[in-house]
Amino acid sequence: MAEASAFHGRTMGCLATTHSKAIHKLDIPSLDWPIARFPQYKYPLEEHTRENAEEDKKCLEIVEDLIHKFNGAGKPVAGIVIEPIQAEGGDNHASPEFFQKLQQIAKRTGAALLIDEVQTGGGPTGKFWGHEHFNLPEAPDVVTFSKKMLTGGYYFKEEFMPSLGYRIYNTWMGDPAKVIMLEEVIRVIRRDLLLETVQESGDVLMKGLLEFEKKYPQHINSTRGRGTFIAFNGTNTSKRDSIVGRLKLKGIHAGGCGEKAVRIRPALIFQPHHANIFLDRLEKVLCEL
Amino acid sequence: MAEASAFHGRTMGCLATTHSKAIHKLDIPSLDWPIARFPQYKYPLEEHTRENAEEDKKCLEIVEDLIHKFNGAGKPVAGIVIEPIQAEGGDNHASPEFFQKLQQIAKRTGAALLIDEVQTGGGPTGKFWGHEHFNLPEAPDVVTFSKKMLTGGYYFKEEFMPSLGYRIYNTWMGDPAKVIMLEEVIRVIRRDLLLETVQESGDVLMKGLLEFEKKYPQHINSTRGRGTFIAFNGTNTSKRDSIVGRLKLKGIHAGGCGEKAVRIRPALIFQPHHANIFLDRLEKVLCEL
Secondary structure (H helix, E strand, C coil): CEECCCCCCCCHHHHCCCCCCHHHHCCCCCCCCCEECCCCCCCCHHHCHHHHHHHHHHHHHHHHHHHHHHHHCCCCCCEEEECCEECCCCCEECCHHHHHHHHHHHHHHCCEEEEECCCCCCCCCCCCCHHHHHCCCCCCCEEEECHHHCCCEEEECHHHCCCCCCCCCCCCCCCHHHHHHHHHHHHHHHHCCHHHHHHHHHHHHHHHHHHHHHHCCCCEEEEEEECCEEEEEECCHHHHHHHHHHHHHCCCCCEEECCCEEEECCCCCCCHHHHHHHHHHHHHHHHHC | CEECCCCCCCCHHHHCCCCCCHHHHCCCCCCCCCEECCCCCCCCHHHCHHHHHHHHHHHHHHHHHHHHHHHHCCCCCCEEEECCEECCCCCEECCHHHHHHHHHHHHHHCCEEEEECCCCCCCCCCCCCHHHHHCCCCCCCEEEECHHHCCCEEEECHHHCCCCCCCCCCCCCCCHHHHHHHHHHHHHHHHCCHHHHHHHHHHHHHHHHHHHHHHCCCCEEEEEEECCEEEEEECCHHHHHHHHHHHHHCCCCCEEECCCEEEECCCCCCCHHHHHHHHHHHHHHHHHC
């Protein structure tokens, strides 16, 4: 089971759970796996508490219904695959309550809960793992990681250890050279308190962006994020594309995701003064539009 | 389309083409892709020319029949995936003529020919690519590599270039650090003439093993190989396992593959005097049995 707009990779099994861009899936065979819906919140959150809680409820009902439907049809759902923040799909966030209840559904229906932390893992949300923001009563069953973690991997609960040898095996077995580099990366994250830097820089970005969305509501809205893992929407796709293009001309690399989001993905060493440079140039772009 | 006993990887799409050990495929969903048969030769080759030529013919007929069957059933065969030497499946070899005719079938039926050089690529057969032994009139359409090549990759003919951007894409795009290391590996292979070393050491191994199979026919037979990519059979599975285990006790790491093969996979720096150490210890094992 995966969700609409999810991105979980490009090899064939992963791709069966990916639903962000049609181009990714073109010509590749896929599987009859259920696709649920990731919550689509209205922003600012504090003005839409009731609607967003209803959206959570509706999405959770869809998940549980799909599991029962597939289980009943003899295609039992072995697991649920979800991003802590649905990145490629548009930087879509869901509440801690949503993830807590999703974990309850997983446990109740016997499906494993896999949280895909390929984009969120390693610090960019201000915690080492994105799912640490959700106060889950217990760890997810499986967590996948890559990107900032330098090598692709996953950790898992002991009961998910394959009972037979040779079930999970490959030539480089985790690529030891990358693991040595990763140890150094983690040492530097701790030594330089980079998770705190991410939180501080993220606060500067959020504060600035929330001001801009009040000041330029004709151009941007829906700022959301954790740490420096932040996005805002252009009022439509061409507005978004124009912002991304104009930022590039001012030396700022930001990306598009989903239909109309601009996403910010700085490195962990991005500091508050870098955040101010970003805001300064973004405001110039917003004035130009 | 893949062949029985083939090993092409463990991710889901790859696994649909892998048929070497049942344990690899347990619990993993698969696809209705045709599986042909890889030639099973009788050794020594020079005493079984007629039977082996018939085996080639039979296997090629199966390939062509399967393609027509699947094409006719509305499941067109887009490509043929094959190892130059079927390694995990038991170090099964096929003649240059077999591969030449397979390429003709591929061209005639519009299926791409992918040669999986993950084990054979990078020198162990005494040529840089295993398929160079086959004198194909033109290059395969796609060649995959890994292991000795340090990073997983493939090369392909220009007409296989995706027509749209973003079709083939991932975070590290070939892992540039590994490509730098690979450049150095290739420089050393050239500087130290390692392909010639592989041929010389392989000749010593083959000569010694062919003598042993005459001297100890109650234990081993069917020596075959290219370069140092060599295997021989135990007379049965338990004999094979016993040889591999006893070699280990004498400091020699060899592997089993297929039902009863012992495979030798030395590094490219393995020299004729190392081959003599191997033969000396193997003969001690054969005397012990």
